[in-house]
Amino acid sequence: MRPFEFQRASSLAEALDLLARPNARALAGGTTLIDLMKLGVEAPATVIDIGGLPLDEVTLADGRLRLGGLASNSKVARDAIVRAQFPVISEAILAGASGQIRNAASMGGNLLQRTRCAFFRSHDWPCNKRAPGTGCPARDGANAHHAVLGTSDHCLAVHPSDLAVALLALDAVVALQSNAGMRRIPLASLYRLPGSTPDIETVVAAGELITHIDVPQTELAARSGYLKLRGRASYEFASASVAAAVRCEDGRVAEIAVALGGLGTVPWRDRSAEALLIGESLTDAAIDRFCTALLAPARPTEANAYKLDLARGAVRRALMRSASC
Structure with a gap:
């Protein structure tokens, strides 16, 4: 670990002043940042x-759930309102990491954890995300656990957050505060596809801090759920995951939201594919057409093409569990 300056902020204003420094990083739970600093992958000048x-609120008011940027994953997952009215959030959190990590990890930190793979974490390999322009060994190497959606020739790493997938399905909005003021970003616009600059993962600017996340309270949110497929029961990234919610009227789909995890370089949602199910009964044929449209942009390798079948099965299970058609 390289030397760095450590500062403890006593107020939001002080934190924003400190974050305005070059190469400064915020430390909340530290479950990813400290790990990557120990590996020499992250090297902030100031922590x-x-x-x-005081950014750990979990409140419901005026038709929206507000999750403070410093609310712990465990606090949010066990909140009675979240469990009853936004179950996909609780289920997604509980499907991630371990109990100890959930106790420490924060909402903002979870959303801003680095998108990473084994090549990114090791200096024994080149990595465009860690050192731009050095190459991506996953393209022709071990990539069975890498992304099939949103990939580029420069990066195949899978976005790791379960929470982000759930929030994407619920149309969450992220509040970013800096000395220049606050701006609100739909979670759907928070992450950047890797393209030719995989080292730039989000639209968060230097000096900005996630203060809270707002989630609209809807009937669809109350019907939501999260399904995660993985190689072991705990402490494992998703091979494929689905955050889904369906509301039917007269036996046909009136509203639907489906977001995928484990397959994309960013949390993945396709509203045009969802539109194919509006007004339809949830038959096997209709779900197959939806999955075909949803997965059409996929660029699988020989080693990770299995994820497409996993996703189809997971989507079907998640939709049927959520629907009352």
Whole structure:
């Protein structure tokens, strides 16, 4: 680990001033940042402890759920309102990491954890994400667990967050605060596809901090659920996951939201594919047409093409569990 300056912010204003410094990073739970610093992958000049700031609210008011950027994953997952009205959030959190990590990890930190693979984490390999322009060994190497959606010739790494998939399905909005003011970003616009610059993962600017996430309270959210397929029962990234919610009227789909995890370089949702199911009964044929459209942009390798079949099965199970058609 390289030397760095450590500062503890006593107020949001102080935290924002410190974050405005070059190469400064915020530290909340630290479950990813500290790990990557130990590996020498992350090397901030200044680390700002923001753990003491009053940004851990979990409240429901005016038709929206507000999750503070420093609310712990465990606190959100066990909240009675979240479990009853936004079950996909609780289920997604509980499907991720371990109990100890969930206790430490924050909402903002979860959303901004680095998209990473084994090549990114090791200096024994080149990596365009870690060192732009050095190459992507996953293209022709071990890529069975890599992405099939949103990939480029420069990066195949899978986005790791279960929470982000759930929030994408619920049309969440992320509030970013800096000394220049606050801006609100739909979670659907928060992440960047790797393209030729996989080292730039989000639209979050230097000096910005996630203060809270807002989620609209809807009947669709109350019907939502999360299904995660993985190689072992805990502490494992998804091979394929689905956040899904369906509301039917007269036996036909009136509203639907489906987001995928484990397959994309970013959390994946296709509203044009969802539109194919509006007004339809949830038959096997209709779900197959939806999955074909949803997965049409996929660029699988020989080693990870199995993820497409996993996703089809997971989508069908998730939709049938959510629907009352």
